[in-house]
Amino acid sequence: xxxxxxxxxxxxxxxxxxxxxxxxxxxxxxxFAMHWVRQVPGKGLEWVSGATWNSGKIGYxxxxxxxxxxxxxxAKKSLHLQMNSLTTEDTALYYCVKxxxxxxxxxxxxxxxxxxxxxxxxxx
Amino acid sequence: xIVLTQSPATLSxxxxxxxxxxxxxxxxxxxxLAWYQQKPGQAPRLLIYDVSNRATGIPARFTGSGxxxxxxxxxxxxxxxxxxxxxxxxxxxxxxxxxxxxxxxK
Numbered sequence: 001x002x003x004x005x006x007x008x009x010x011x012x013x014x015x016x017x018x019x020x021x022x023x024x025x026x027x028x029x030x031x032f033a034m035h036w037v038r039q040v041p042g043k044g045l046e047w048v049s050g051a052t053w054n055s056g057k058i059g060y061x062x063x064x065x066x067x068x069x070x071x072x073x074x075a076k077k078s079l080h081l082q083m084n085s086l087t088t089e090d091t092a093l094y095y096c097v098k099x100x101x102x103x104x105x106x107x108x109x110x111x112x113x114x115x116x117x118x119x120x121x122x123x124x
Numbered sequence: 125x126i127v128l129t130q131s132p133a134t135l136s137x138x139x140x141x142x143x144x145x146x147x148x149x150x151x152x153x154x155x156x157l158a159w160y161q162q163k164p165g166q167a168p169r170l171l172i173y174d175v176s177n178r179a180t181g182i183p184a185r186f187t188g189s190g191x192x193x194x195x196x197x198x199x200x201x202x203x204x205x206x207x208x209x210x211x212x213x214x215x216x217x218x219x220x221x222x223x224x225x226x227x228x229x230k
Contacts, residue, residue, distance in 0.1 A: 035219075037219075044211065044221055044222075044223050044224055045160075045168065045211055045213075045221040046221070047218065047219040047220065047221070050219075059218060061218070095167055095168075100170070100173060100179075107215065107217060107218045107219065108156065108215045108216070109215055109219045110158050110170065110173045110174075110213075110215060111158075111160070111168070111170060111213075111219075112170045112173075112179060112180075114167035114168055114169070115167065116167055117167060
């Protein structure tokens with residue numbers, strides 16, 4: 001079955017760190033760019049970060065640049081998001097998302113497969 | 125920075141009616157415009173990419189059109205399962221989503 005499964009969310013205090021993980025199955029993971037997209041419950045969607053198939057190109061939203069780090073392990077079909085210096089503004093449901101295209105750009109993404117998300121709550 | 129606006133914010137229609145959703149970009153995004161559907165408690169689903177290309181498994185009642193800055197998603201005849209929130213997304217720059225249009229049952 002083609003799917004993405006996120007893990008690692010939870011409740012964390014402001015200023016602390018959290019590491020999200022995503023495991024893929026059912027498709028050639030190393031052929032596609034992968035991304036993280038987040039959504040505050042009841043609100044809209046925000047692209048967070050993406051990495052091309054070989055991590056040759058990586059991008060971040062301005063709101064997380066310098067605090068979040070995306071990485072991937074193609075052998076393990078996994079994607080990760082290291083989140084440091086968390087603030088209450090980072091509270092959201094974080095989706096792991098596959099890119100439709102297997103190109104070499106992170107910015108030109110179309111999101112064709114989504115996980116169910118993992119909730120991150122930043123609160124004291 | 126490109127800004128996407130969607131109108132209307134809420135569309136109240138009955139099953140069987142035609143839905144017309146708009147997405148406007150603050151500057152040209154060429155044909156790099158996609159549409160997603162999100163139902164309560166579910167992840168978004170890709171409907172249309174690059175203005176008018178339906179994603180795998182998307183019914184023909186969903187049609188995308190437009191170019192440059194003005195785009196439209198048309199649902200020709202609403203089915204009960206089509207009542208949801210719809211987001212547009214541009215990819216000419218970093219990925220950016222519009223604020224969404226909620227299609228609700230009248």
